[in-house]
Amino acid sequence: MLRLEKRPQPSTFWTYAAPLVAVVVTILLGMALFASLGKDPVGAIRAIFYEPLFGEFSFYYRPEVIKKAAPLILIATGLAFGFRAGVWNIGAEGQYIMGAICGAGVALAFYPSESRWLVFPLAIIAGTIGGAVWGLIPALLKVKFKTNEILVSLMLVYVAQVLITAFSSGLMRNPEGHGFPGSRNLSQYPAAANGELFAGTGVHWGVIAALIAVAVAYVILTRHQFGFDVRLAGQSPKAASFSGLNPNKLVIISLLLSGGLAGLAGVFEVTGPAGQILGSFPKFYGFTAIIVAYLGRLHPVGILMAGALMALTYIGGEVAQDREQLPAAAIMVFQGMLLFSILGVDVLTNYRLRFGKNEVR
Numbered sequence: 001m002l003r004l005e006k007r008p009q010p011s012t013f014w015t016y017a018a019p020l021v022a023v024v025v026t027i028l029l030g031m032a033l034f035a036s037l038g039k040d041p042v043g044a045i046r047a048i049f050y051e052p053l054f055g056e057f058s059f060y061y062r063p064e065v066i067k068k069a070a071p072l073i074l075i076a077t078g079l080a081f082g083f084r085a086g087v088w089n090i091g092a093e094g095q096y097i098m099g100a101i102c103g104a105g106v107a108l109a110f111y112p113s114e115s116r117w118l119v120f121p122l123a124i125i126a127g128t129i130g131g132a133v134w135g136l137i138p139a140l141l142k143v144k145f146k147t148n149e150i151l152v153s154l155m156l157v158y159v160a161q162v163l164i165t166a167f168s169s170g171l172m173r174n175p176e177g178h179g180f181p182g183s184r185n186l187s188q189y190p191a192a193a194n195g196e197l198f199a200g201t202g203v204h205w206g207v208i209a210a211l212i213a214v215a216v217a218y219v220i221l222t223r224h225q226f227g228f229d230v231r232l233a234g235q236s237p238k239a240a241s242f243s244g245l246n247p248n249k250l251v252i253i254s255l256l257l258s259g260g261l262a263g264l265a266g267v268f269e270v271t272g273p274a275g276q277i278l279g280s281f282p283k284f285y286g287f288t289a290i291i292v293a294y295l296g297r298l299h300p301v302g303i304l305m306a307g308a309l310m311a312l313t314y315i316g317g318e319v320a321q322d323r324e325q326l327p328a329a330a331i332m333v334f335q336g337m338l339l340f341s342i343l344g345v346d347v348l349t350n351y352r353l354r355f356g357k358n359e360v361r
Contacts, residue, residue: 001355003353003354004347004351004353006350007350007351011350011352023341025345026337030044031044031045033330033337037330039325040324044320047319047323048334049312051316051323052316053065053312063201065202065311069308070204071265071266072311073303073307074206074209074261075258075261075289076293076303076307077261078092079092080217080300081253081254082258083234083294083298084221085254087251088149089153089259090290091152091153091155091156092259092262092289092290094134094153094156094160094161095134095156096131096263097157098133098160098263098266099128099130100127100269101160103266104277105167106122107191110192112189112191115191116192120191120271124264127267128260130266131261131262131264132256132257135255135258135259135260136252136256136259138156138255139252139254142251153255164278168181168183168277168279182277187275213261213300214301215300229250230254232245290339291310291339292306292310293306295310295338295339295342313335
């Protein structure tokens with residue numbers, strides 16, 4: 001009989017091995033899924049993981065992988081602070097959307113100004129503040145009224161989605177758009193455009209911001225008192241309370257950080273790859289970032305690698321749809337398998353498998 005036995009201490013080996021094993025398990029499950037759909041499983045996996053990096057058209061796909069990875073890394077880095085402290089911000093998607101709305105709103109308010117030195121920084125600041133304020137709502141409600149931050153932040157996602165649809169056909173609609181919904185294209189507005197810094201590389205200011213966020217988060221979590229407080233609150237809430245740590249302050253700061261970085265990702269997306277405020281604004285980055293955060297073990301460097309891997313499955317998934325005629329839903333299921341795999345394998349960090357009957361003591 002196979003049973004789970006709790007370990008005296010979490011396994012260091014499985015702490016680091018679990019993400020790698022989860023990726024392998026996901027690949028195997030994905031191959032089974034693709035085979036059940038009558039597709040070539042090896043060809044599909046090759047299209048997802050190999051073609052974007054080393055295939056014939058990799059010169060086109062590699063920059064796209066970098067563009068996709070940047071918002072995921074930014075949002076997941078912010079989420080890691082809250083998750084480590086036991087603050088469950090599930091609404092990063094809404095904070096990301098509000099960052100895009102606020103950043104685009106400020107940029108459009110200055111249209112057709114040519115002062116890039118003024119418009120672009122103000123848009124970035126407005127987007128960051130917009131996301132942070134959206135994250136502050138569940139924080140204040142939790143502190144003042146003891147509400148559940150999971151439910152509140154999640155419900156605010158749907159509010160944000162309604163707002164972006166309303167703005168795209170209302171206040172922000174392009175007056176020269178012949179009545180169609182959607183704002184002016186910010187990627188074609190030089191004062192606000194977040195274009196490539198080096199042609200053909202995919203590197204824009206969002207990528208630079210993601211790398212800076214990872215470096216700063218690493219220093220804070222490993223060298224700063226706040227990082228120690230975050231880890232202490234997550235690992236031992238009782239010890240944190242005995243040490244005089246203020247849990248309300250931690251909730252507010254964690255959600256402000258998460259919201260601010262999610263908003264920053266939104267403004268870089270709307271001024272760059274997406275280009276405009278529209279109801280179909282690129283979605284699910286906020287939700288996918290949760291997978292990235294856990295796959296990266298809530299560690300900044302791990303998140304950097306996990307974000308690149310998840311972006312690869314996005315671009316590789318598009319390649320697989322084109323070459324192997326895989327349905328988009330199958331690719332989404334494959335990406336979702338990563339979270340289930342990491343959660344499943346993660347059990348081995350705190351438990352070990354044992355064969356035989358339970359001992360009677």
